[in-house]
Amino acid sequence: MASVASRRTLIGGMTVIGLVVLWFGLTTFTGLVTGARFPSPAEFWLSLKQINGRGYAGSTLASHAFHSLKLVLMGFTVAVLTGVPLGLWMGWNRRVEAFINPVFLIIRPIPPLAWIPLAILWLGLGDAAKILVIWFSAFVPSVINAFTGVRNIDKPILEAARMLGTPRLRMVREVILPASLPMIFTGLRLSLQASWTTLVAAELVGALVGVGFVLNMAQQDIYPGMILVGMVTVGILGWVTTLLLARVERRALAWNVAARD
Amino acid sequence: MGSISFRNVDKVFGHGTGGVKALDDINLDIADKEFVAIVGPSGCGKTTCLRMVAGFEAASAGSVLVNGRPVTAPGPDRAVVFQQFALFPWKTVRENIELGLRNKNLPVGERNDLVASALKLMNLETHVDAFPHQLSGGMQQRVAIARAYVLDPEVLLMDEPFGALDAQTRVVMQEELVRLARHNPRTVLFITHAVEEAVYLADRVAIMTRRPGRIKEVLDIKAVRERENWDSHARIEDVMDLESFVHLRTHIWKSLREEKGFKDV
Ligand SMILES: Nc1ncnc2c1ncn2[C@@H]1O[C@H](COP(=O)(O)OP(=O)(O)O)[C@@H](O)[C@H]1O
Ligand SMILES: [Mg+2]
Numbered sequence: 405m406a407s408v409a410s411r412r413t414l415i416g417g418m419t420v421i422g423l424v425v426l427w428f429g430l431t432t433f434t435g436l437v438t439g440a441r442f443p444s445p446a447e448f449w450l451s452l453k454q455i456n457g458r459g460y461a462g463s464t465l466a467s468h469a470f471h472s473l474k475l476v477l478m479g480f481t482v483a484v485l486t487g488v489p490l491g492l493w494m495g496w497n498r499r500v501e502a503f504i505n506p507v508f509l510i511i512r513p514i515p516p517l518a519w520i521p522l523a524i525l526w527l528g529l530g531d532a533a534k535i536l537v538i539w540f541s542a543f544v545p546s547v548i549n550a551f552t553g554v555r556n557i558d559k560p561i562l563e564a565a566r567m568l569g570t571p572r573l574r575m576v577r578e579v580i581l582p583a584s585l586p587m588i589f590t591g592l593r594l595s596l597q598a599s600w601t602t603l604v605a606a607e608l609v610g611a612l613v614g615v616g617f618v619l620n621m622a623q624q625d626i627y628p629g630m631i632l633v634g635m636v637t638v639g640i641l642g643w644v645t646t647l648l649l650a651r652v653e654r655r656a657l658a659w660n661v662a663a664r665d
Numbered sequence: 666m667g668s669i670s671f672r673n674v675d676k677v678f679g680h681g682t683g684g685v686k687a688l689d690d691i692n693l694d695i696a697d698k699e700f701v702a703i704v705g706p707s708g709c710g711k712t713t714c715l716r717m718v719a720g721f722e723a724a725s726a727g728s729v730l731v732n733g734r735p736v737t738a739p740g741p742d743r744a745v746v747f748q749q750f751a752l753f754p755w756k757t758v759r760e761n762i763e764l765g766l767r768n769k770n771l772p773v774g775e776r777n778d779l780v781a782s783a784l785k786l787m788n789l790e791t792h793v794d795a796f797p798h799q800l801s802g803g804m805q806q807r808v809a810i811a812r813a814y815v816l817d818p819e820v821l822l823m824d825e826p827f828g829a830l831d832a833q834t835r836v837v838m839q840e841e842l843v844r845l846a847r848h849n850p851r852t853v854l855f856i857t858h859a860v861e862e863a864v865y866l867a868d869r870v871a872i873m874t875r876r877p878g879r880i881k882e883v884l885d886i887k888a889v890r891e892r893e894n895w896d897s898h899a900r901i902e903d904v905m906d907l908e909s910f911v912h913l914r915t916h917i918w919k920s921l922r923e924e925k926g927f928k929d930v
Contacts, residue, residue: 560751563721568765568816569741578764582755659755661798 443629451629460630461621462613469637472603472615475531476645479538480599487546487595488588494547495554496580516541516598517605529610534603541602542595549591553584586660589653596649600642615641666732667819667852669695669718673727676713687713689877700846700853702863704917705873706924711856715822718854719745731820741765744813746823750805752797758808759793765816783815786845803834814845821853828858836901839865860917861905872917875924882920889913
């Protein structure tokens with residue numbers, strides 16, 4: 405096990421080094437790709453220094469990143485806190501599902517990003533509009549996976565709980581919720597991805613601060629080095645938040661065979 | 666008290682022309698503290714019988730009575746041991762066994778005593794804090810049995826409880842169940858594919874026909890067991906060698922073979 409894991413890290417590390425070498429090769433060393441199309445490592449470094457020092461698009465990278473992260477976490481949290489209970493409820497109660505499902509069938513084909521103009525119209529360029537669109541986009545995977553989680557609970561497990569005389573509230577807390585938890589976490593992962601996608605899109609379209617706003621400004625300034633800084637920042641933020649969520653999942657699902665390794 | 670009665674019970678799954686008749690006029694009375702095994706070809710409705718007593722399934726006609734009262738819903742007075750264990754994977758051994766007692770709102774001290782004695786009875790003391798997936802199949806089934814026994818149920822319903830276990834574990838569990846049944850007799854409805862298991866464990870064996878299932882024959886094992894003094898033999902294989910045991914087993918085999926093709930036996 406350990407040797408396989410370390411071999412994977414080794415191969416992964418070599419891939420990263422290879423990409424960096426390729427980057428240097430195509431830009432700085434051979435000039436096959438000019439700085440107008442894609443920044444060289446030096447240009448990237450200069451852009452990074454600029455945004456961290458003087459700032460760019462109104463503030464430093466740290467405050468742009470912090471602002472985006474804050475909005476994602478807020479939108480994601482609201483989506484999860486509303487979506488998961490609704491999904492569980494729909495899974496448990498067929499009448500609730502019958503009521504809500506038609507709404508889903510109508511709304512689901514609309515890509516979440518298509519809500520952005522309406523959200524900005526309603527709430528302006530500030531934080532509220534972004535949280536609203538993140539909510540729209542991250543809500544759906546949370547609901548659907550929680551719903552599927554309940555529907556896929558092993559029937560004998562529910563029967564065992566009923567046979568043991570488990571009262572309603574305990575049934576939800578100690579049986580239905582944990583039994584659905586693996587699927588709920590699948591939903592949370594998708595919701596988190598959706599949150600980042602939607603936030604960056606929303607900030608690209610209309611924002612006054614944030615990583616998407618940096619990308620938008622850099623595009624208007626025809627500033628490839630800064631565009632790459634924005635892209636890398638979003639990548640790192642998405643990666644770190646996903647990693648944190650995976651840690652929470654491993655802890656919460658310690659009992660689950662499938663979740664191990 | 667824990668008597669079970671099937672009175673002219675029919676069970677049809679589905680409706681109209683698409684309906685499948687699973688049980689046809691089942692009549693069976695199981696006395697308090699009696700151990701009855703049902704054997705029959707697969708698909709004949711054994712599980713359906715048990716699920717009706719458990720309260721998971723309603724009869725289409727006739728009635729299923731426990732202590733003379735119709736069964737309406739599942740409850741801890743009729744504990745079920747499922748073939749696939751049906752433990753809660755997110756609960757430890759202790760938590761699995763404890764849930765039913767918590768549902769009964771027993772005081773903590775009493776609860777702990779009962780759990781401790783159930784753990785001891787099933788030799789689970791060293792695995793109290795393990796999760797089910799960390800246990801072997803045999804150990805998991807011990808937890809399931811402990812979870813049922815700790816409820817002190819009037820009726821114990823076991824649906825091929827050892828069907829998923831390997832041959833050796835199975836024998837150990839059969840011996841333990843006999844030990845348990847002598848130590849603390851309960852009304853037991855036990856379903857099995859294995860004829861020898863039925864003869865070894867039960868006071869009476871009911872043989873069912875193939876679908877739609879009817880009760881074909883009920884054999885009194887207890888009379889033979891007491892007459893031939895089976896309990897003087899500690900080991901299952903010694904009992905299974907006795908002429909009286911072989912005689913009963915062969916009788917049931919023949920009866921079952923009439924019901925299913927040779928290949929199934
Ligand atoms: N929920 C159900 N819906 C439809 N048919 C069922 C259902 N449960 C059992 N049956 C059918 O009823 C018959 C008896 O099933 P079962 O009681 O499981 O048999 P056994 O336990 O003896 O193998 C089978 O033909 C099975 O397909
Ligand atoms: Mg069955």
